[in-house]
Amino acid sequence: MEQDQKPGRINFISCVKWVRRGVAKSNPDKVRLNKDELVRLINETRSELRASEDVSQAEASTRMNVDDEFNLENYDEDDDDKTTAQLLGISSLAEVEGATEDHFSESDDSDKEDDEIKPEDNLILAGRVEEDCSTLEVYVYNPSEESLYVHHDFSLSAFPLCLEWLDHEPGHSAGNYxxxxxxxxxxxxxxxxxxxxxxxxxxxxxxxxxxxxxxxIGHSDAVLDLAWNKNFHHILGSASVDKSILLWDLDEGQPATTINAFEDKVQSIAWKTDEAQTLLAGKCLNKFITL
Known part of the structure; x- marks a missing residue:
């Protein structure tokens, strides 16, 4: 997935992950946002980007009038859509519409055909950093057609370091996450x-x-690795710069176990496939620990 880039331009993929064939929807849903939802997301994104330890104080000191700044009264005009997309760092925002109560839309037949994920398609997840924009890209790879392209992407609020596929969301049936x-x-x-x-x-x-x-709640520094427990689908492990491993109960949204047995950053973790309770951890200083 190497791409041409100008000298000095930051553009690279920091992490990748395969998605098991057959778990993705053949026709993914599409989101449409109304103006109020977009204003809320802009404010939340600005707050996250500028926040320090006290998020509320940082937001109060830097908050501006979103409607005036981005001319959302003329939200449906092309130029304004482009300005808003640039603020959020989103390249897939072209279909946002201003006056609708529906969150999901039905596409026409041509759009559905372009977006369709075939049974023989493979999905590849990639965390990309391009200048000051971070995204999660979902690639489709079809070996018989020898095609590889970005199907859709998501704008991230921070530099991506690791990816992990899982099928669990509290209160929902098994999905594709x-x-x-x-x-x-x-x-x-x-x-x-x-x-x-x-x-x-x-x-x-x-x-x-x-x-x-x-x-x-949770870590106090960057998250370096993630490991989903395929035997207990509600358990996700996370390793961090803060010298700890957390075992998250996804149903509760809380760490069920905290492991502080390290003197340095925890770089990587992996569950033992035939023993659901055994976790392998790699830390700095070239040492492994079995927990």
Missing amino acids: CAIGTMSPIIEIWDLDIINCLEPAYKLGRKPSTKKRLSR
Whole structure:
């Protein structure tokens, strides 16, 4: 997946992951946002990008009038759509419409044919960094046709470091999801069967806020690796720069177990396939630990 790039231009793939053939929807859903939803997402994105330990204080000091700044009164005009997309770093926002209450739309036959994922298609997930924009790209690879292309992508709020496929979302049947570890301590889980989605299906972790009197949940630094337990589908392991491993209960959205047996960053983790309770961890200083 090498691409030509200009000298000095930042453009690279930081992490990749296969998706098992046959788990993706043949015709993914498409999202349409109304203006109020888009304003909310812009404010939330700005807050995340500028936040420090106290998210509320940072947001209060930098918040601006979104309607005036981005001329959302003329939201349906092409130029304004382009400006909004550039703010969010989203390349797949072309179909957003301004006056609809529906979240999902029915495409015409030609669009459906272009978006269709065939039974013989393979999916590849890639975390891409291009200048100051980070995205999760979903590639389709068809070996018989010898074709490889980006089917859809998602805009990320932080530099992607690791990916893990899983099928679990609380309260839903088995699906097609990707957990992403980034330079942020918050883990995002995205629904891969939705196109033009601007928000993850759910998140794991919470930054502390003095003003809101909220304590931290989860890691305090970047997430370096993720490992989903294929025997217990509600368990996800995460390794971090903060020298810890967390075992998340996805149904509760909380860490069920915290492992602080390390003197340095935990670089990688993997579950033993035939023993659901055994986890292998690799840390800095070239050492392995079996937990």
